[in-house]
Amino acid sequence: MPAGTLYRGREGMWSWVAHRVTGVLIFFFLFAHVLDTALVRVSPESYDTVIQTYKTPLVNLMEYGLVAAILFHALNGLRVVAVDFWSKGPKYQKQMLWTVVGVWVVLMAGSFYGILQHTLIAWFGK
Amino acid sequence: MSTEYSDAIVVPSKQAHTGKGLGTGNPADAFVIEPPRQRTKKTPRRTRTNFEMLAWLFMRLSGVVLVVLILGHLLIMLVFDGGVSKIGFAFVAGRWASPFWQGWDLLMLWLAMLHGANGMRQVINDYAEKDSTRLWLKGLMGTATVFTVLLGTLVIFTFDPNI
Numbered sequence: 001m002p003a004g005t006l007y008r009g010r011e012g013m014w015s016w017v018a019h020r021v022t023g024v025l026i027f028f029f030l031f032a033h034v035l036d037t038a039l040v041r042v043s044p045e046s047y048d049t050v051i052q053t054y055k056t057p058l059v060n061l062m063e064y065g066l067v068a069a070i071l072f073h074a075l076n077g078l079r080v081v082a083v084d085f086w087s088k089g090p091k092y093q094k095q096m097l098w099t100v101v102g103v104w105v106v107l108m109a110g111s112f113y114g115i116l117q118h119t120l121i122a123w124f125g126k
Numbered sequence: 127m128s129t130e131y132s133d134a135i136v137v138p139s140k141q142a143h144t145g146k147g148l149g150t151g152n153p154a155d156a157f158v159i160e161p162p163r164q165r166t167k168k169t170p171r172r173t174r175t176n177f178e179m180l181a182w183l184f185m186r187l188s189g190v191v192l193v194v195l196i197l198g199h200l201l202i203m204l205v206f207d208g209g210v211s212k213i214g215f216a217f218v219a220g221r222w223a224s225p226f227w228q229g230w231d232l233l234m235l236w237l238a239m240l241h242g243a244n245g246m247r248q249v250i251n252d253y254a255e256k257d258s259t260r261l262w263l264k265g266l267m268g269t270a271t272v273f274t275v276l277l278g279t280l281v282i283f284t285f286d287p288n289i
Contacts, residue, residue: 020249027242031270034235034278037218041281043289044215051213063204070196077189084186114205 011097019076022069029066057119064115071107075100181244188237195234219287228282235278243271 039047053059079096083089089096113120204210221227246267254260 020245023242023245024249027246030238030242031274034239034274034281038277038281040215040218040285041289047215047218054213055210060210063210067200067204070200074189074193074197078193081186081190111205115209117209118211 011094015076015079015097015100019073019080022073025069026066026073055118057122060116060119064112067111067115068104068108071104072100075104185241185244188241192234192237192241195230196238198230199234219285222282222285223287232279232282235282236275239271239275239278243267 036047036050039050054063076097079093079100082096083093203213222231247264250260250263250267254263
């Protein structure tokens with residue numbers, strides 16, 4: 001790693017690291033997602049075949065992971081906007097980060113069944 | 127860590143901007159952080175636009191819009207109405223029959239790709255130290271971005287439910 005990449009190592013730095021990591025992950029997924037959607041221009045069968053992989057338990061779990069990354073990036077992104085545009089933003093950045101983490105935990109718990117219902121119903125029935 | 131200022135070395139301001147540290151022979155020199163706007167021989171005398179400020183502003187504005195577009199997209203696709211199980215060609219055809227959802231997806235595609243591409247540009251600039259590596263990575267990433275945005279746009283505009 002280039003010198004000067006690690007900075008102090010507190011909430012501000014780690015939220016920045018997490019924002020980068022989730023951002024890069026989401027960007028790579030986006031390429032794959034546009035390509036798989038483009039199959040609707042090939043044939044309904046080829047699209048449906050590829051979409052079937054999104055319904056397997058492992059990929060269904062990865063969708064929950066994708067939502068985890070997107071939710072953190074979205075909530076922390078709003079915090080970054082607040083830090084940049086709200087006069088008291090920098091003062092409360094730490095409290096805002098813990099708010100982000102709290103809301104993230106609630107939303108992840110709340111969407112657990114919704115996102116994984118396809119797998120849960122297949123395994124355990126209605 | 128003790129801080130001693132008594133034998134601090136005064137460096138002429140020119141020397142601190144050469145990219146070679148302070149040149150004092152002290153290993154800690156390597157950790158001197160260069161000013162972000164350090165001028166090199168290749169730097170134009172005057173920058174014509176405020177590109178970096180506009181990019182910074184775009185990240186914030188597109189970010190706020192994307193929160194709404196993407197969280198809505200995720201709820202519809204992954205949570206409502208049976209979650210991922212309902213998705214298929216027929217479901218896509220039903221949604222893209224409406225110009226509203228076509229517009230939603232088109233805006234989401236463009237904003238997300240440009241937001242992601244600018245984020246990757248920052249990451250590449252931060253970690254790739256060699257000029258040629260930076261150039262190649264950004265060229266590759268830019269090409270892939272243009273290709274993907276154009277492909278996605280073409281798919282939305284030319285979608286045919288009776289294919």
